[in-house]
Amino acid sequence: MTLDSAETLEARLRAIGAERYHNNHPFHHLMRDGALTKGQIQAWALNRYFYQSRIPIKDSALMARMVDPDLRREWSQRVIDHDGTREGQGGIRKWLHLCERLGLDPRSVSREVGILPATRFAVEAYVHFVRERPLLEAIASSLTELFAPSIIGERTTAMLAQYDFIDEDAMAYFKDRLFQAPRDSDFALDYVKAHADTTEKRQAVCDALVFKTDVLWAQLDALYFAYVDPRLPPPGAFRPGETEAMP
């Protein structure tokens, strides 16, 4: 398939998602199938907090590179979604609420105690990518949102059904994302389809999405390695059951 049009680009992007999005990862399958322990879900929520916390940072870095006020204004909604318009609101706050409902100390989570180094490295690679690559590629790296509604739907339904320590209130973060993610990804998809006007640029857009799927996949690899099999958390990482001992 030659990347000779906006339509072939979109088809390729969707094929990348079908193959490489982290809904294909064994850690997600365990979560969906109700096969994770509470400690494993705590580890997931803790590490995923680090990712959530860096999203508005990467979006701000992206906005800092946008010369067009219309584009910045459009993008700024993403930062507001995560940070809220008042203290106590926004996606990051809701994520901390999920952590708390899972039995973690939200102050300890927000101080990033016990996060896996591999989580930091993957997430920071994403922030650096957005800061350093051409704007087109930086925007394209957000396109994993195209595939988010399916994984959120699957995850939310499964978690509510399978884990008695999770309820709708704990999962409030995902309720918002179900309408935010399609709005954001529609905009980004239209943008890359309009601005990737050569085969080379379309290839760069695809490579950016592959990079981003690697960022998400590597986070679940690290969780699986440390907390599922062979269960070898690196020095200094969170250990389930030791939450009380976290300073």
Add this chain to the structure above:
Amino acid sequence: MTLDSAETLEARLRAIGAERYHNNHPFHHLMRDGALTKGQIQAWALNRYFYQSRIPIKDSALMARMVDPDLRREWSQRVIDHDGTREGQGGIRKWLHLCERLGLDPRSVSREVGILPATRFAVEAYVHFVRERPLLEAIASSLTELFAPSIIGERTTAMLAQYDFIDEDAMAYFKDRLFQAPRDSDFALDYVKAHADTTEKRQAVCDALVFKTDVLWAQLDALYFAYVDPRLPPPGAFRPGETEAMP
């Protein structure tokens, strides 16, 4: 132990190494004990190539931030060690030679085909750290070299004894490192002991070394996860036995 002197700093740095250096990692133990397959050692050499290839880049980034010509001149020896003074020389070349002797295509290795994303993220985190942090911390992050001679000695002896596909010629890289690493780490240790003149700076030096041990540890975590247990290489990663198929 309060970090109130150069001596307590050095003691703390050595304690960090004793606890967190990657000679404690199960992947290294398997290598040392002759328990790895050739494919697993290929995966190690391939991924470690990416690390090697970025060392002179991080050292150049560090030199670009040094205002003192004497310091730059001292540091430049590290870049020369890796790049050589003529084509066909230097540590990176010797690493490619090791890869070739292990049955990998060195052109494919140097094009970075099949490297684990987690390797990239960890190594790039190191480059960014050196580029962005205060010079003292950037220099301190090189201090894992303090602990290199022991792991190199252990690894070289074991690999020559245990694996019939490895000989002294293949291991030439490590022979050089056995005298380069102590020279480099002596200099860096003297530098941080002289320049970390407050408790706060000594703590920052220790944190930089912890960060760097995380960078090395995460690389072995990723190898273990993908190639030892549970053997789940992520999409696009090298698969042992498929070296011929690598483009």
